[in-house]
Amino acid sequence: MQQTDFDLSGFTPYLLNQAAEAQSVDFSSIYKNRYGMLRTEWRVLFHLGRYGPMSAKEISTLANIHKTKISRAVRALGEKQFLARETSGTDRRVEHLVLRPPGHEAFDYLVEAAAEHERALSRKLGKQNVKTLKLLLKALASRQ
């Protein structure tokens, strides 16, 4: 690749961003419009729905999200009555986060929407291509 020929539209970080943004518009509009949720809120909700009650710290570690972002997302989800916070009996610094019925409903709805999103993607690119794409993305995400 010659310097003078370098084209931003073929630059991987740029392409990744464009693709991520385009995909995000599709999906994030769902949890934004329907539940007024932010991305971190969706991710926190997802972890609680998928893996059951856990602490903010556990989500932070599992999902690799900074604790301040988790803290804000948890508060927001609490205000929406999507989860309850129960102080741990063994360590009073820790709060166990538990989904409440509205949280479960939102989780179910969003997981189905996500699955549909994946099916649409498969129809668009083909099953094999999606598989390849995911493999490559995982390789990129794991920083060596």
Add this chain to the structure above:
Amino acid sequence: MQQTDFDLSGFTPYLLNQAAEAQSVDFSSIYKNRYGMLRTEWRVLFHLGRYGPMSAKEISTLANIHKTKISRAVRALGEKQFLARETSGTDRRVEHLVLRPPGHEAFDYLVEAAAEHERALSRKLGKQNVKTLKLLLKALASRQ
């Protein structure tokens, strides 16, 4: 894909974000640390270096970036002495943005860094895989 089996780590928007973020850390740290630039500033600088002088509106259209983001990036680049603004002779609303020597230097340095970034990526994934990846990302970015 069954709902109860749905795994966020295999969800395409999530994977895209993780990959984009990981790649971004690699490259954005260069223009951030070396020049104190933001992503939009780098993109504006790139367009001026690659395609020559043009107006904010032209960059906005070409790069698909909102005009307020362009406006802020242009001001920042001006403060860094990376570009000059010349009011158009034919339309006094328009300013032609022209790179100044420090801007050219930064452009050259960053384009070379970007090229090296791409080479490293090729070594990591293999040339063919990078090609495939880009094709798929472009398909995703073009919203149908």
Add this chain to the structure above:
DNA sequence: TGCTTATGGTTACTTTTGTAACTAACAAGG
């Protein structure tokens, strides 16, 4: 010309994110 509408660009305001400092609780060693 005079009126309306559109365009390039900036500014003001709000929302979101990043960073660092902070509180409260625990843990380990003396």
Add this chain to the structure above:
DNA sequence: CCTTGTTAGTTACAAAAGTAACCATAAGCA
């Protein structure tokens, strides 16, 4: 117990991004 060091979580402040309203100029047209 007391000191020192950690850890879970929150808060405060600063940086950044999104949105909408706002100038100034230009363009279209009666």
